[in-house]
Structure formats: structure tokens, C-alpha cells
Amino acid sequence: MRLGVTDRMSVSGNKPAATRDWLGLKKELPRRRRYLLTLSSFLLPLALWSLVSYVPWLWHPLVRVTSPGEVEAFSTGVEVPRADFERENRDALAQHFEPAQGFRVNPPYLPPPHAVGRAFFSAFRTPPRLPDEPWLYQSLGHSIRTIFWGFLLSSLIGVPLGVLGGAYRFFARLQEPFLEFFRYLPAPAFAALCVAVLGIYDAPKIAIIFIGTFFQQVLVISNTVRRVDPALVEAAQTLGARGWPLLRGVIIPGSITGIYTDMRILLGWAWTYLIVAEVVGTMSGITYFINQQARYRNFPNVYAAIAMIGIIGLGIDFVLAWIGNRAFPWQRTSRRAGRLLALSQPAPASHYRVGAVPMFRRGAVRR
Amino acid sequence: MSTPDPKTVPIRDLLPDYREQLPEVAARFARIRERPVILSIRGLEKSYGHGDARTVVLDRLSFEVRRREFLSVVGPSGCGKSTLIRIIAGLDEATGGEVLLDGQRVEGPGPDRGMVFQGYTLFPWLTVKGNVMFGLKLRGKSKKAADREAFQWLDLVNLEEFADAYPHELSGGMKQRVAIARALANEPRILIMDEPFGALDAQTRAQMQSYLLQIWKSVDVTILFITHDLEEAAYLSDRVLVMGANPGRIVELIENPVPRPRRREQFISRPFLSLKRRLAELIHADGAAEELKLPLTMRPCAEDSVE
Numbered sequence: 001m002r003l004g005v006t007d008r009m010s011v012s013g014n015k016p017a018a019t020r021d022w023l024g025l026k027k028e029l030p031r032r033r034r035y036l037l038t039l040s041s042f043l044l045p046l047a048l049w050s051l052v053s054y055v056p057w058l059w060h061p062l063v064r065v066t067s068p069g070e071v072e073a074f075s076t077g078v079e080v081p082r083a084d085f086e087r088e089n090r091d092a093l094a095q096h097f098e099p100a101q102g103f104r105v106n107p108p109y110l111p112p113p114h115a116v117g118r119a120f121f122s123a124f125r126t127p128p129r130l131p132d133e134p135w136l137y138q139s140l141g142h143s144i145r146t147i148f149w150g151f152l153l154s155s156l157i158g159v160p161l162g163v164l165g166g167a168y169r170f171f172a173r174l175q176e177p178f179l180e181f182f183r184y185l186p187a188p189a190f191a192a193l194c195v196a197v198l199g200i201y202d203a204p205k206i207a208i209i210f211i212g213t214f215f216q217q218v219l220v221i222s223n224t225v226r227r228v229d230p231a232l233v234e235a236a237q238t239l240g241a242r243g244w245p246l247l248r249g250v251i252i253p254g255s256i257t258g259i260y261t262d263m264r265i266l267l268g269w270a271w272t273y274l275i276v277a278e279v280v281g282t283m284s285g286i287t288y289f290i291n292q293q294a295r296y297r298n299f300p301n302v303y304a305a306i307a308m309i310g311i312i313g314l315g316i317d318f319v320l321a322w323i324g325n326r327a328f329p330w331q332r333t334s335r336r337a338g339r340l341l342a343l344s345q346p347a348p349a350s351h352y353r354v355g356a357v358p359m360f361r362r363g364a365v366r367r
Numbered sequence: 368m369s370t371p372d373p374k375t376v377p378i379r380d381l382l383p384d385y386r387e388q389l390p391e392v393a394a395r396f397a398r399i400r401e402r403p404v405i406l407s408i409r410g411l412e413k414s415y416g417h418g419d420a421r422t423v424v425l426d427r428l429s430f431e432v433r434r435r436e437f438l439s440v441v442g443p444s445g446c447g448k449s450t451l452i453r454i455i456a457g458l459d460e461a462t463g464g465e466v467l468l469d470g471q472r473v474e475g476p477g478p479d480r481g482m483v484f485q486g487y488t489l490f491p492w493l494t495v496k497g498n499v500m501f502g503l504k505l506r507g508k509s510k511k512a513a514d515r516e517a518f519q520w521l522d523l524v525n526l527e528e529f530a531d532a533y534p535h536e537l538s539g540g541m542k543q544r545v546a547i548a549r550a551l552a553n554e555p556r557i558l559i560m561d562e563p564f565g566a567l568d569a570q571t572r573a574q575m576q577s578y579l580l581q582i583w584k585s586v587d588v589t590i591l592f593i594t595h596d597l598e599e600a601a602y603l604s605d606r607v608l609v610m611g612a613n614p615g616r617i618v619e620l621i622e623n624p625v626p627r628p629r630r631r632e633q634f635i636s637r638p639f640l641s642l643k644r645r646l647a648e649l650i651h652a653d654g655a656a657e658e659l660k661l662p663l664t665m666r667p668c669a670e671d672s673v674e
Contacts, residue, residue: 234458235488239502239553240478249501253492330491330533 046113053112060104070097079105111300116307119300129296136289140308143274143285146202150209150277151270158217159259165218166225167251176222179215187212187273191280200281208280212273217266224258225251257324257331264320271313383637385645388624392638396622399433399605405469405589406432406455406557412463413450413615423614424450427464430608430620432557432589439592439604443650447615448593452559455591456482468556478502481550481588485562487542489534495545496521496530502553520548523582540571547582557589564599573631576602580629597646601639602629609649618649 022033029037052059063085068074071088080088082104089099106112111119123136134142164171187208194204194211228251236250278287286305293301388396413425424447432438440448453459455466457476466473468480489498496517503513521527524544534542543563550558564572576599583590594600600607604623611618624638633639 229488231484231486231488232490234476235482235484236490236501237458237476238456238478238480238482238559239549240476240505241501242476245505249505250490253490256492328492330535 050113053106053110056104060106062105062107063102064105065100065102067101069100071100074100079108108297109299111303115300116303119298119304120307123293123301123304129292133292134289136305139284139286139289139305140312143278143287143309144312146205146277146285147209147267147270147274149202150206150273151213151267153206154210154213154217154270155263158214159221159263162218162221162259163225163247163252163255165222166228166255167247172222172226176219179218183215183219185211188276191276195281202284204280205277205284208277209270209273212276213266213270216269217262220262220266221259224262225255227258228254257328260320260324260328264317264324267316267320268313271309274309378640382641382644385621385624385638385641387638387641388622389626389638392622392624392626395627396605399436402434402436404431405434405436406591407467407470408455408464409467410464411451411454411461411466413447413454413459414462425454425461426614426616428615428617429464430617432591435587435589436606437583437590437592437604438606438608439594439600440608440610441594441597441600441646441650442610442615442618443612444595445615446610446612448610449561450615451610452482452561452591452593455557456480456559478506478553479556481553481555481558483543483546483550483558483560483563485565487534487539487546487566489542489545489549491534494531494533495526495537498534498545499549499552501549506553516552517548520552521545523551523585524548524578538571539567540575543567543575544578547579551582551586551588555588557591560590560592562593562595565595572599577631579603597643597650598634600646601625601642602631602634607642607646609646611649621645 021027022029061082062079063082064079065074065076065085068076069092071092073088074080074085085100085102092099126136128135161171161175165175166172190211191204191208194207198204198207232254233246233250236246241249274285275287278285283291286309290302290305293299293305408428408430411425411428412423414421414423416422428451440451442448450459454461455473457473457480473480489495490501493501496514499517499520500513503516504510508516518527518530521530524547526541526544526548529537529541529545534545537545546563547558564575567575579590580603592600592603601623602625607621607623609618609621610616621642624642625633625636626638
């Protein structure tokens with residue numbers, strides 16, 4: 001049987017088509033490939049780190065001395081630059097002394113993955129060196145509390161102001177010029193002032209997070225509220241809505257998913273201010289832990305603590321996205337801002353429509 | 368003198384004058400003229416700028432719509448038909464003249480003038496039922512009463528079983544039916560529709576037109592219908608308001624000679640064609656639909672002559 005033109009094309013075109021699928025411009029990938037890529041995005045940096053850590057000839061600029069031989073400058077356990085090690089051994093050999101023995105290592109500030117992995121667990125179980133130092137979980141708890149209060153206070157004032165600014169030109173004109181000016185003032189610049197006014201403990205730290213978040217928050221949320229579809233507002237007006245019912249019934253629900261996404265992004269910013277905030281006054285929280293561990297040159301713990309900040313941040317975002325998906329069933333919020341979440345997504349809204357016959361949320365059909 | 372051979376006479380010359388009305392049509396218009404005036408537009412004017420930079424969008428429009436009348440507004444793009452209904456709905460302000468609803472001057476939008484927009488303006492965060500209940504709740508109805516009424520209106524547009532669906536789960540035609548139910552639930556004095564079926568495919572549009580006629584028949588409502596589709600205007604309306612552009616003005620207010628009840632078979636009836644021909648003349652005479660010649664020369668490879 002002769003193949004038609006289209007048949008031939010599809011047969012010969014099989015392989016390129018598969019490659020195209022991986023790199024389709026703005027095309028969603030199948031679920032398995034999404035999983036694979038998400039996994040790879042973590043595995044690739046890890047592989048790079050492992051290569052540098054475990055393959056000695058790639059970097060390993062130091063030599064750890066296992067036996068100093070008769071080289072006076074060395075003692076067991078010291079780490080010296082490779083060039084120094086070789087020079088000393090050359091000198092030793094020239095004078096018929098016993099050369100030192102050792103193996104190549106990376107500098108202590110680049111621990112191998114397994115050490116950091118171990119530190120993830122050991123850091124929690126290791127009691128603090130000084131009696132008045134906090135445990136790791138206490139440090140983390142302290143940090144989360146600081147963020148929580150700073151972000152909560154900022155949101156309690158910032159969200160209503162943002163909504164007002166977005167809904168009414170009056171408030172926008174009144175508040176935005178000043179906020180625009182103030183948001184350029186870096187929050188750390190207020191550190192000394194915060195300590196002078198609020199003391200040295202948690203209050204100035206919360207204030208720094210507040211200053212770092214609040215001004216952006218009002219402006220960002222105003223902007224989101226302003227983007228509510230004006231056609232929806234007009235539709236509501238022709239249905240008789242005005243004033244507070246219009247604000248509550250249309251403008252707020254119309255922008256709530258946007259505001260929610262804004263809040264998730266702003267919470268990320270609050271985390272970046274945390275490290276600055278925690279060095280203000282008495283150092284505290286995870287920053288204190290990181291600092292102490294670096295001072296003890298316990299670098300695996302330092303990396304583990306830094307990674308924990310990322311994991312906590314991502315975890316909170318994950319939970320918020322999950323909540324958002326359930327709180328706003330008419331819209332898949334995290335599809336816009338989703339990162340890792342792309343995996344746990346239900347099918348996009350457009351998948352719900354099959355031809356002209358709509359399919360429903362479970363149990364939504366009333367007969 | 369011999370009579371011309373009917374086979375060679377162009378069809379349009381065989382059509383009656385669009386002002387010729389069958390007795391029942393004339394009687395119907397006589398009855399309509401006895402009804403009270405619902406909407407009265409008096410010397411409505413809208414312009415932007417001052418002095419030399421002044422652009423007149425609407426130039427002293429005046430007309431009246433009577434109770435339960437179906438009035439279509441057609442005109443070339445840029446003739447200000449959308450501006451006109453936005454002013455009537457209270458979403459824009461006129462620079463002169465007035466809009467009277469039941470003799471009362473209207474200021475700003477209100478529930479007495481329901482509106483169905485071309486774009487889908489259902490509230491995406493509310494279910495179908497929630498959308499229909501929106502206006503009812505604003506009027507202070509209890510949740511139970513609003514709920515019951517919403518179901519009645521959804522029943523009217525035959526979407527009762529979709530009450531708990533969200534708008535994104537509906538097709539375009541269904542969305543517009545919900546929008547109609549939502550507007551009607553407020554029991555407006557007049558229903559203003561701004562090219563409501565413009566975004567729908569031809570089949571759905573035809574279906575929606577017949578739905579609308581049925582709804583209009585069973586509900587006491589006056590309809591002001593904007594469209595650019597001349598057949599749609601001829602099929603649906605009692606009278607057709609033809610507007611011209613630059614500045615936006617009334618060219619003619621035509622009484623539709625097509626008898627009711629309307630059926631799609633009438634699309635090739637004499638009164639229908641005579642009205643359509645008149646509408647086309649008026650709108651094309653305005654220059655908006657002039658055939659534009661593209662400055663193309665035939666490509667050498669385009670061998671086949673298609674004309």
C-alpha cells in the first residue's frame with residue numbers, strides 16, 4: 001500500500017516531533033516531564049557540587065597533612081595550600097628529610113554534600129556550646145516569630161490602605177507620593193533609629209521587617225486593585241451597586257486572588273529583610289546561629305541553616321498556594337506564581353471544558 | 368409598452384417599499400404608539416474638548432422608546448452607538464440634553480436600567496446562581512427569597528441545572544444567558560444590550576436571538592439593542608434606529624415591516640429584504656463600508672484566474 005503524503009510525513013517526522021515537545025515555545029509539558037525537570041533543577045546543582053567535592057583533581061586546592069614527616073612547618077591535621085605543601089616537601093627531599101604525607105581537600109568553607117546533609121539532622125541534636133545559647137530549633141522559631149509579627153503588623157495596616165488606594169483616587173493621590181518616596185529608603189538605614197527608639201531585643205527587628213515590607217505592600221496592592229476589570233465594576237453599577245457594596249462585592253473579590261499572590265511574593269521579601277533585622281540590636285534567631293557556627297568554623301551547619309531558610313520559605317509558599325487553590329475555586333492562583341507547585345496542580349481551567357458541555361466540580365450539578 | 372421580463376429584473380426592484388406595512392403590522396404599531404413612553408432621549412449631546420479641538424460624538428439626539436418595545440440601534444462603527452447607551456446606562460455623562468426614564472431624569476447608573484455587555488461580565492468568583500442573586504441581594508432581599516427568585520430567572524433562560532457552576536465552566540452563549548438573567552432579575556424598566564451576541568459564533572448567535580425573542584415575550588421588559596448586524600436588527604426589533612457617523616446623529620428611525628411572530632424563514636421574505644436593503648443603503652451611504660481596493664498587482668505565480 002502506498003503511503004499518503006501525510007502518512008509519510010508523520011512517520012519520518014516522529015523523532016524530531018519528540019524533541020520539539022521538550023522545547024515547544026510556551027507549551028506546557030506532560031506531567032512526567034514536569035516532574036523530571038523539577039527534580040533536575042535540584043539535582044543539577046547538587047551534581048555540580050558533588051563533582052567539585054568528590055572528584056579530587058577538579059579543585060581541591062588544599063592538602064591536609066596526615067603525617068608531617070620531618071617537615072617542621074607542618075603538623076598532623078593542618079590544611080595547607082598545595083603549592084606550599086609541594087615546596088616544603090621538595091626542600092625536605094633536597095635535605096634528605098622525610099617528606100610530609102597528606103591528601104587533597106577542599107577548603108573548609110566548601111563542605112561536601114554528605115556533610116551538609118548530615119548537619120541537617122545533627123545540628124538539631126547538638127546542644128549549644130554555651131549554656132545561654134539557643135538550640136537550632138529555638139533559633140528558627142525565633143526567626144519565624146520575628147517574620148510573623150513584622151509581616152502581620154505590616155499587612156494589618158498595609159492591605160486596607162492598599163485596597164483604598166486602588167479603589168479611590170482620593171486615597172491614591174493622598175498616600176502614594178509619600179510612599180513612593182519612602183520605599184526608596186532602605187530598611188537597614190533605620191536600624192540605629194529602631195534600636196534607639198525600640199530597644200535592643202525583638203521590637204526593632206520587627207520594625208525593620210515592617211519598614212521593609214509595608215511601603216511596597218501598599219503600592220503593590222493598590223496596583224493590583226486598580227487592575228480589577230473595569231467592565232465588572234460597570235456591570236455591578238448597572239445592577240445597582242455603589243459605595244461599600246461595590247467595594248466589598250466586586251472590587252475586593254475581583255482582586256483577592258491578585259492580592260493573595262502579592263502577599264506570597266511580599267512574604268518572600270520579608271524573609272530577605274530577616275537577616276538584616278536579626279543583626280540589629282542583639283543578634284538573634286537563625287542569623288545568630290549561622291554566625292556562631294561560622295565562628296566555630298562548623299561550615300556544614302552554616303550551609304544547613306541557610307538551606308533551612310530556603311526550605312521553610314518554599315514550604316510556606318507551598319502551603320499558601322495549596323490554600324489559595326482551595327479558597328478561590330474559580331481561579332487557579334498558583335498557576336501564575338507557581339514554581340514547584342506546577343506538580344501538584346489540577347488541570348488548568350480550560351481542561352474542564354469539553355466541547356460545549358461543561359464538566360463540574362464534584363457534586364456541583366443540580367438536577 | 369411591454370412589461371419587463373421578470374427574469375431580468377433585479378430582485379431589489381421587485382421589493383416593496385420598506386415603509387409599506389401589512390395591515391396587522393400597521394395595527395401593531397398603532398397599538399405601540401398608544402403605550403406609555405418608558406425612555407425619552409431629548410437633545411442628547413456628547414462632545415470632547417473645546418473650541419477648534421472640539422469633537423462631537425453625539426449631535427442632539429432625540430427619540431422615544433415605548434413600553435415593551437424592542438428598539439435596535441444600528442450604525443457604522445464610530446457613530447457613537449456605544450456612547451449613546453453608556454450615557455443611557457449612566458456609565459458616561461452627556462454634555463447636553465437629558466435622558467428621561469418614566470419621565471424622571473437619570474443620573475448615574477442604577478438598577479432600573481439593566482445592561483448586558485458584549486464582553487462576558489459575569490463575576491468569576493460567584494457561581495451562576497450567585498451572579499443572578501447579586502442584584503437581588505443589593506435590593507435587600509433575604510437570602511432565601513433571592514435564592515428562590517434566582518432559580519426562577521435561571522429557569523427562564525433554561526440554565527437551572529448550572530446554578531452551582533462557575534462562569535469559567537460555561538460556554539459563551541450560556542454566559543450571555545446568565546448575564547441576561549442577572550439583568551432581568553432586577554426587573555429593570557429597560558434592558559440595554561450592547562452587541563450582546565457579537566462575540567458568539569453564527570450558530571450560537573442565531574440560537575441566542577430566538578432565545579431573546581422568547582424571553583422578551585414572556586417578561587414585561589423594554590429592550591434597547593445595539594448591533595452592527597443588520598439581519599439581527601431586522602429579525603428582532605420593532606423599530607430600528609439608524610445612526611450616522613461624524614458626528615453621531617440619527618439618520619432614520621424605521622418601523623420594521625416584518626410581521627410578528629418572527630421566524631427565521633422570514634429572512635427571505637419581501638418585507639424583511641426591503642428593510643435590510645434600506646438599512647444597507649443608509650449605512651453604506653454613510654461611507655463606512657466603502658469597498659477598499661488594495662494596491663495589489665497580480666503575482667506572476669498566481670496563474671489561475673479566480674474571477
